[in-house]
Amino acid sequence: xxxxxxxxxxxxxxxxxxxxxxxxxxxxxxxxxxxxxxxxxxxxxxxxxxxxxxxxxxxxxxxxxxxxxxxxxxxxxxxxxxxxxxxxxxxxxxxxxxxxxxxxxxxxxxxxxxxxxxxxxxxxxxxxxxxxxxxxxxxxxxxxxxxxxxxxxxxxxxxxxxxxxxxxxxxxxxxxxxxxxxxxxxxxxxxxxxxxxxxxxxxxxxxxxxxxxxxxxxxxxxxxxxxxxxxxxxxxxxxxxxxxxxxxxxxxxxxxxxxxxxxxxxxxxxxxxxxxxxxxxxxxxxxxxxxxxxxxxxxxxxxxxxxx
Numbered sequence: 315x316x317x318x319x320x321x322x323x324x325x326x327x328x329x330x331x332x333x334x335x336x337x338x339x340x341x342x343x344x345x346x347x348x349x350x351x352x353x354x355x356x357x358x359x360x361x362x363x364x365x366x367x368x369x370x371x372x373x374x375x376x377x378x379x380x381x382x383x384x385x386x387x388x389x390x391x392x393x394x395x396x397x398x399x400x401x402x403x404x405x406x407x408x409x410x411x412x413x414x415x416x417x418x419x420x421x422x423x424x425x426x427x428x429x430x431x432x433x434x435x436x437x438x439x440x441x442x443x444x445x446x447x448x449x450x451x452x453x454x455x456x457x458x459x460x461x462x463x464x465x466x467x468x469x470x471x472x473x474x475x476x477x478x479x480x481x482x483x484x485x486x487x488x489x490x491x492x493x494x495x496x497x498x499x500x501x502x503x504x505x506x507x508x509x510x511x512x513x514x515x516x517x518x519x520x521x522x523x524x525x526x527x528x529x530x531x532x533x534x535x536x537x538x539x540x541x542x543x544x545x546x547x548x549x550x551x552x553x554x555x556x557x558x559x560x561x562x563x564x565x566x567x568x569x570x571x572x573x574x575x576x577x578x579x580x581x582x583x584x585x586x587x588x589x590x591x592x593x594x595x596x597x598x599x600x601x602x603x604x605x606x607x608x609x610x611x612x613x614x615x616x617x618x619x620x621x622x
Contacts, residue, residue, distance in 0.1 A: 322362045325414050332423040332449040338362065339371075343411045344427040344445040346371030346476055349454050351621040356453075356558040358477035358574075358585030367581055368574070369475045372411045373445055373458065376431060378473025379534070379570060379595035380404040382506060384436065386598035388469050395436030402504045407475070409437060415445065424448040430463070439468035441607070453561075453620025460614075462607045470605040471593040472566070472615045477574060477585030478550045480557030480622075484583045485573060488557065491523035491549040494535035494569065498594055505532060507596035523549070526586070532572045534594045540564050548588045549622045562617035566590035567603060590617050 325341035338347035340362055347370075348359035360370050384395035384405035399406035415427035424446065431441040439462070446457040462468050480488045497518050499508040513519040517529050538546045544564045548571075551557035562569075572587035592615060593603040605613055 323364065324362045324366055326417055327362045328417060328420050328425045330420075330423060330425060330447065330449050330454075333451050335449045335454060337447065337449060337454050339425055339427070339447050340366070341415045341417055341427060342366065343369075343372035343413060344415045344429075345373070346447070346454070346456075349619060351453075354481070354556075354621070355479050356619055356621060358479050368576070369407055369411055370477060372407070372475045373443070374473035374475060374589070374591075375408045375410055375443055375458070375460065375471070376437065376439070376441065376468065377405075377408050377471045377598055378589065378591040378593070379597075380406055380505070380507075381598045382596050386469075388598075389467070393436045404504070405436070407473070409434070410443065418444070433464075439466070440464040441468060441470070450618070453618045455616060455618045457614065457616040459612060460607060461612050462609050465609050467609065468607045469598055470607040470613060471591065471597060471603075472613075473570070473589050473591040474617060475587060475589055476560070476619060477587050478548075478558045478560060478619065479585050480550050480552040481554075482552050485526050485550075485586050486528060486583065487525060487553065488586070489523050489525050489551050489553075490520045490571075490586065491547075492520040492535060492569070492571065493539035493546060495521070495537035495539070496535065498534040498536070500533060500595075505595070507534075507594065507600070510536065523551075526573065530573055530575055532570075532575075534568050534570050534591065536568050536594065538564075538567060538569065550586055550588070551622050555622070557622045558619060559622040560588050560590070560617055560619050562590040562615075565615040566592050566617070568592070568594050570595070590615070
């Protein structure tokens with residue numbers, strides 16, 4: 315069996331070990347706490363005995379990223395969500411980042427977490443979410459499954475919030491490979507979503523691997539290149555080609571990249587958030603790529619984090 319710890323401010327902590335990997339997952343937000351391969355960090359970990367910093371490793375649902383002003387319209391009905399990102403006045407990262415998931419099952423290689431979204435202000439829908447974490451030969455696979463338990467269609471989107479790392483203290487010297495042809499621009503300190511443009515000729519073009527340098531990124535990319543197996547990947551490495559990668563399929567045609575610029579030295583540019591998403595920021599406002607989850611319908615997405 316896997317190890318489990320209780321009593322953490324992040325809920326129950328499940329430890330998985332297999333195939334040279336060690337992982338910790340917290341039941342709060344079904345959050346990935348740490349992931350190592352042969353003793354080397356693949357994500358920026360945090361101490362589960364202290365509050366989780368900046369949504370590290372959390373599952374984002376029923377929407378990723380931001381809903382501008384917390385307002386949107388669904389099937390002709392205007393709705394107002396609670397404002398959870400107060401300084402920017404948005405509804406941020408869904409409804410379950412601070413939810414205590416139930417641990418359904420776990421073994422040395424696998425753990426499953428479950429929660430229910432019940433009707434609430436601005437989101438009057440009833441969904442079941444099941445998050446599976448499994449260690450495989452290539453890394454840690456996350457499988458996220460949503461089921462609509464009610465009798466009306468629900469707007470829905472997935473995302474995740476892992477910070478990948480390579481050897482070294484900061485990401486300025488790390489190399490990013492990201493086969494994305496377009497990026498969504500933002501406006502001002504509120505990061506309001508704007509038009510989608512080609513990355514060609516901009517500082518945000520990482521189709522050819524190159525160092526991140528001092529570039530600030532907190533943007534959603536799209537027009538991703540998927541292979542014959544409908545997979546794409548983002549790869550983060552040091553000068554020796556050692557690092558981590560995340561692989562996902564075309565159920566997530568968007569990915570948020572954030573260089574983690576923070577005032578706190580231990581967080582400032584010490585990991586690169588690479589967040590596969592089913593829809594872009596502001597999707598509940600624009601309608602772009604929002605999943606219409608019909609009654610009794612299931613939607614599943616997944617991604618794998620492994621070494622590079």
